[in-house]
Amino acid sequence: xxxxxxxxxxxxxxxxxxxxxxxxxxxxxxxxxxxxxxxxxxxxxxxxxxxxxxxxxxxxxxxxxxxxxxxxxxxxxxxxxxxxxxxxxxxxxxxxxxxxxxxxxxxxxxxxxxxxxxxxxxxxxxxxxxxxxxxxxxxxxxxxxxxxxxxxxxxxxxxxxxxxxxxxxxxxxxxxxxxxxxxxxxxxxxxxxxxxxxxxxxxxxxxxxxxxxxxxxxxxxxxxxxxxxxxxxxxxxxxxxxxxxxxxxxxxxxxxxxxxxxxxxxxxxxxxxxxxxxxxxxxxxxxxxxxxxxxxxxxxxxxxxxxxxxxxxxxxxxxxxxxxxxxxxxxxxxxxxxxxxxxxxxxxxxxxxxxxxxxxxxxxxxxxxxxxxxxxxxxxxxxxxxxxxxxxxxxxxxxxxxxxxxxxxxxxxxxxxxxxxxxxxxxxxxxxxxxxxxxxxxxxxxxxxxxxxxxxxxxxxxxxxxxxxxxxxxxxxxxxxxxxxxxxxxxxxxxxxxxxxxxxxxxxxxxxxxxxxxxxxxxxxxxxxxxxxxxxxxxxxxxxxxxxxxxxxxxxxxxxxxxxxxxxxxxxxxxxxxxxxxxxxxxxxxxxxxxxxxxxxxxxxxxxxxxxxxxxxxxxxxxxxxxxxxxxx
Numbered sequence: 147x148x149x150x151x152x153x154x155x156x157x158x159x160x161x162x163x164x165x166x167x168x169x170x171x172x173x174x175x176x177x178x179x180x181x182x183x184x185x186x187x188x189x190x191x192x193x194x195x196x197x198x199x200x201x202x203x204x205x206x207x208x209x210x211x212x213x214x215x216x217x218x219x220x221x222x223x224x225x226x227x228x229x230x231x232x233x234x235x236x237x238x239x240x241x242x243x244x245x246x247x248x249x250x251x252x253x254x255x256x257x258x259x260x261x262x263x264x265x266x267x268x269x270x271x272x273x274x275x276x277x278x279x280x281x282x283x284x285x286x287x288x289x290x291x292x293x294x295x296x297x298x299x300x301x302x303x304x305x306x307x308x309x310x311x312x313x314x315x316x317x318x319x320x321x322x323x324x325x326x327x328x329x330x331x332x333x334x335x336x337x338x339x340x341x342x343x344x345x346x347x348x349x350x351x352x353x354x355x356x357x358x359x360x361x362x363x364x365x366x367x368x369x370x371x372x373x374x375x376x377x378x379x380x381x382x383x384x385x386x387x388x389x390x391x392x393x394x395x396x397x398x399x400x401x402x403x404x405x406x407x408x409x410x411x412x413x414x415x416x417x418x419x420x421x422x423x424x425x426x427x428x429x430x431x432x433x434x435x436x437x438x439x440x441x442x443x444x445x446x447x448x449x450x451x452x453x454x455x456x457x458x459x460x461x462x463x464x465x466x467x468x469x470x471x472x473x474x475x476x477x478x479x480x481x482x483x484x485x486x487x488x489x490x491x492x493x494x495x496x497x498x499x500x501x502x503x504x505x506x507x508x509x510x511x512x513x514x515x516x517x518x519x520x521x522x523x524x525x526x527x528x529x530x531x532x533x534x535x536x537x538x539x540x541x542x543x544x545x546x547x548x549x550x551x552x553x554x555x556x557x558x559x560x561x562x563x564x565x566x567x568x569x570x571x572x573x574x575x576x577x578x579x580x581x582x583x584x585x586x587x588x589x590x591x592x593x594x595x596x597x598x599x600x601x602x603x604x605x606x607x608x609x610x611x612x613x614x615x616x617x618x619x620x621x622x623x624x625x626x627x628x629x630x631x632x633x634x635x636x637x638x639x640x641x642x643x644x645x646x647x648x649x650x651x652x653x654x655x656x657x658x659x660x661x662x663x664x665x666x667x668x669x670x671x672x673x674x675x676x677x678x679x680x681x682x683x684x685x686x687x688x689x690x691x692x693x694x695x696x697x698x699x700x701x702x703x704x705x706x707x708x709x710x711x712x713x714x715x716x717x718x719x720x721x722x723x724x725x726x727x728x729x730x731x732x733x734x735x736x737x738x739x740x741x742x743x744x745x746x747x748x749x750x751x752x753x754x755x756x757x758x759x760x761x762x763x764x765x766x767x768x769x770x771x772x773x774x775x776x777x778x779x
Contacts, residue, residue: 148178148203148373150327152215153230154320155196155223158186161316164341166197169320170385172329172337174565177376179206183562183752188501193253194222203376207676208755211777217323219315221246221274222254225262226779228277233285236326238319239278241290248272289367291322296362300355314355321356322363328373331360384566388559391530392489393418395537396461400427400578403453403460404437405446410501411560412463412491428573443468447475450486455614457606459541461487466495466508476550477516478616485544492556494750503750504558506672506723512552513701521643524701526554528675530564534571546581547646548604558752559673592621596634600642647702655704658711660693666766667715669741671697671729674721674753681758690766697729705736712739719743719765723753744772751778
């Protein structure tokens with residue numbers, strides 16, 4: 147069974163993203179399932195960046211450490227990832243950097259330098275050569291590439307100056323590594339063509355670089371046995387990031403107005419929408435989308451609210467710091483009963499935190515955002531398919547219930563690329579709903595008419611005179627401080643919330659994965675889903691049968707269903723990427739159920755399935771109460 151996990155690392159701006167994309171396309175063409183993500187510093191150039199990728203015949207659900215292949219394009223990568231290698235694996239590095247000392251690398255964190263020095267002190271000093279000895283002792287096979295010599299050959303064969311082909315270093319390293327993993331040149335060439343095919347001046351040098359690198363590896367380390375093709379060879383499949391699929395869902399969901407202010411990791415969602423603004427929705431209707439970059443996040447949501455009030459199907463996107471600035475407008479959206487979707491891409495906080503890294507710390511922020519009584523729908527996606535359909539659902543729910551909807555996502559989903567089949571994004575059974583639209587209101591129309599379900603008919607601005615503001619109001623929208631009017635409007639909004647709680651099916655709020663009779667239950671939300679599912683398979687092989695309760699809709703909270711699903715559990719474990727155990731807090735607040743065992747990851751790196759396996763074993767076999775996992779570079 148083919149199951150290969152690899153890391154390609156190098157300086158930010160050194161083509162690491164391109165190399166990762168080539169690798170993804172290569173293994174998909176060869177017929178494998180794949181998942182991959184890029185980890186990078188929040189500066190623009192120079193610091194270490196890496197692409198972490200796994201390809202397999204099975205569903206590619208999660209990344210893992212240790213890996214089977216490290217491709218270190220510079221000395222910093224060699225030092226950073228020397229711990230990540232497994233036995234019987236390959237460690238590809240720049241042979242010309244053997245004497246490079248860790249102390250001479252200005253971009254490295256001082257703490258990491260200290261750890262490297264401590265680890266390599268017994269090897270005679272903190273040089274790349276010592277790092278190579280370190281991985282060799284772990285059972286890995288070092289593969290030194292003379293990058294300068296290979297670049298010279300590429301330069302000679304393409305009749306190009308060295309300066310023009312220096313950027314092919316990423317493809318040299320990647321091709322050498324993939325060849326060692328058993329991938330033939332023809333597939334690598336196809337991956338390069340898919341990545342660079344529209345740029346002939348870039349394509350040829352990279353193809354030549356890949357071939358020369360593979361020839362060098364073959365001549366120095368022997369001909370490698372080719373991997374058999376994967377089970378999906380020849381099928382038409384799609385590679386997409388989390389940002390991509392959310393944007394696709396919005397476009398197909400009838401979006402007509404999208405705002406944003408640039409902030410990592412949400413910006414790519416808006417860019418994708420902008421590139422596809424003239425499309426058809428799921429009903430086949432032609433749509434034209436206005437995408438607007440605002441001057442700040444408060445302006446972004448206020449623009450979206452104004453457009454929605456005028457009849458547009460509107461959304462905005464942001465991350466934690468930007469969402470903080472939206473709080474006042476979120477309250478207005480609840481008070482004025484305006485439908486808007488907010489894609490909230492969580493990252494490592496608090497404050498600016500680590501802007502390009504992973505975290506799940508905004509769950510409570512999403513639910514309790516806004517002042518006063520401001521209930522709103524919060525839905526959390528666990529994978530790319532869910533993110534796609536949740537984007538459509540969020541837009542339907544916003545208009546059906548005339549309320550802000552927060553679509554909760556995170557950096558890991560944003561930058562992770564997965565392969566999807568056409569059937570996985572089938573929208574043939576999806577319908578778009580606009581709720582109680584009143585396109586021809588009469589003279590007696592009342593925007594906030596008191597109704598049994600709490601939802602009033604909504605006419606767009608301009609169709610009939612109406613008042614919309616952030617102030618308390620009567621049925622017509624006139625500002626009022628009358629106690630009877632106030633009580634009626636609070637009761638109306640409360641009935642709406644009850645309608646929302648009843649209307650969203652319980653099976654959409656909460657999902658049970660695995661054997662219902664398992665005595666060990668894991669609870670979590672968001673992008674930890676696939677990691678936990680992958681870990682459950684390994685845990686079962688090790689004799690621990692588990693199930694997983696995935697919380698999909700966090701507001702309104704599915705309290706009664708949660709009680710039923712968790713009542714049989716003997717060992718209850720919460721897995722979260724925050725130190726406050728925010729989901730466990732919500733569960734106890736709504737149901738009284740205490741989660742006695744916690745697994746946390748707070749180092750701002752992705753969660754790996756190997757870490758979940760380790761943590762659950764510690765809890766089940768040793769009785770641990772809290773396990774903090776810390777993998778990732």
